[in-house]
Structure formats: C-alpha cells, structure tokens
Amino acid sequence: xxxxxxxxxxxxxxxxxxxxxxxxxxxxxxxxxxxxxxxxxxxxxxxxxxxxxxxxxxxxxxxxxxxxxxxxxxxxxxxxxxxxxxxxxxxxxxxxxxxxxxxxxx
Amino acid sequence: xxxxxxxxxxxxxxxxxxxxxxxxxxxxxxxxxxxxxxxxxxxxxxxxxxxxxxxxxxxxxxxxxxxxxxxxxxxxxxxxxxxxxxxxxxxxxxxxxxxxxxxxxxxxxxxxxxxxxxxxxxx
Numbered sequence: 001x002x003x004x005x006x007x008x009x010x011x012x013x014x015x016x017x018x019x020x021x022x023x024x025x026x027x028x029x030x031x032x033x034x035x036x037x038x039x040x041x042x043x044x045x046x047x048x049x050x051x052x053x054x055x056x057x058x059x060x061x062x063x064x065x066x067x068x069x070x071x072x073x074x075x076x077x078x079x080x081x082x083x084x085x086x087x088x089x090x091x092x093x094x095x096x097x098x099x100x101x102x103x104x105x106x
Numbered sequence: 107x108x109x110x111x112x113x114x115x116x117x118x119x120x121x122x123x124x125x126x127x128x129x130x131x132x133x134x135x136x137x138x139x140x141x142x143x144x145x146x147x148x149x150x151x152x153x154x155x156x157x158x159x160x161x162x163x164x165x166x167x168x169x170x171x172x173x174x175x176x177x178x179x180x181x182x183x184x185x186x187x188x189x190x191x192x193x194x195x196x197x198x199x200x201x202x203x204x205x206x207x208x209x210x211x212x213x214x215x216x217x218x219x220x221x222x223x224x225x226x227x228x229x
Binding site for chain 1: 110167213
C-alpha cells in the first residue's frame, strides 16, 4: 500500500498569509495526486487533481506542485473561507490512501 | 448540478448490521465509479470501497473486507453499502463520492463530487 504523510498536521495563520502544506508518498506516484478541502458538516471538495490541475471554480490562490514522492499545496493570501482541513490523496492505485490532513486554523 | 445524498446511518450495537444508501443525480450514473469514504470522530478520511460503473468490479479496504459489501442499482441511480459484523471502530461519518470514468478509463482515481455523509455509530 502507498502511505501518504502530510505536514504539518495543523497550522495557525491569518487572513492574507501564505500557507504551504506538504505531502509525501511512500513510493513514486508520478503526478497522480489530488488535494481536497473539508469543512465540518460539509462535503469534501476536490481542489486539485494530477498534482497541479486546478478544478473549475477553485480560486487561483490555490496551487499544487510536485511529482514522484513530494508534493505541495500552496494557498496564497489566505481568505476567511479557506480555514478548513486539507487532505492529499494518491490517485494511482488501490487501495486509495489519504494523508492525515492539515487543519488550517485562525 | 451533481447531488449525492446519503442515508441509512444509525446507532447500532456491536455485531449488528446496517445498509447505507446514496441517491445520485445530476450526472450519468453508470459512467462513474462510486465509492464510500469514511471519517471516524476526530480522524482523517479513509477510503472504504469502490464499485465500477457496471457493478462488476469492486474494491475494499482491508479493514472492511469480508464484512462490508458495496453494490449499486443503475436503474435507480443509487449506491449501497451493506455493513455487517460492525465494530466500534466502524463508527464514522460515511461519505459517498464519484470517480469520472467517461471515456472508458476511471484513471486517475480522484473523487470528483461528494455527499455530506451519514453517521454510523456502533455502540
């Protein structure tokens, strides 16, 4: 199984800050990685697929990069609606696996 | 607009059974692989199971293999998860989600749309 490790597990930031979240895969997965945003009581939302492809409707302040085993989600100029938990997921093979999540707090 | 609406969550005793449903609309159901993902209290997301569009191929996490059964009824645009031999560690919000398989391939395996989930409590 491919293990996904996210860091940090939580980050405290302010509106306007830049936030960077990293995700490491236990083996190479090319660019087969997705990022999700999840707020309590809501459906998780797909932000980025194929490591860097922004989904339609997702603000351009979100960006993804990386390949192989190391990936990054960057949120530039954090907005009030961005306070949530973010997960990476390898989309390469079954069993599908997620990182442990990064909670972005005020 | 894609809508996924889960139902069937409940409080159940250890060893008990439950069937979850997910009603889908806003997309061509049989063109998508359907999935269950869960989130235990205070924990992260955990993939549970996937079923391809035709229903002929299924995948399970080791933690549920042999106890849970995923199925779908394409005539009703509905996904199911039968949960048997439930354990306390199965307590979670269960989300359904879809994977786009238009064009014949489901790859890459990311979850395009999600429901809001249904709560299963085993106690």
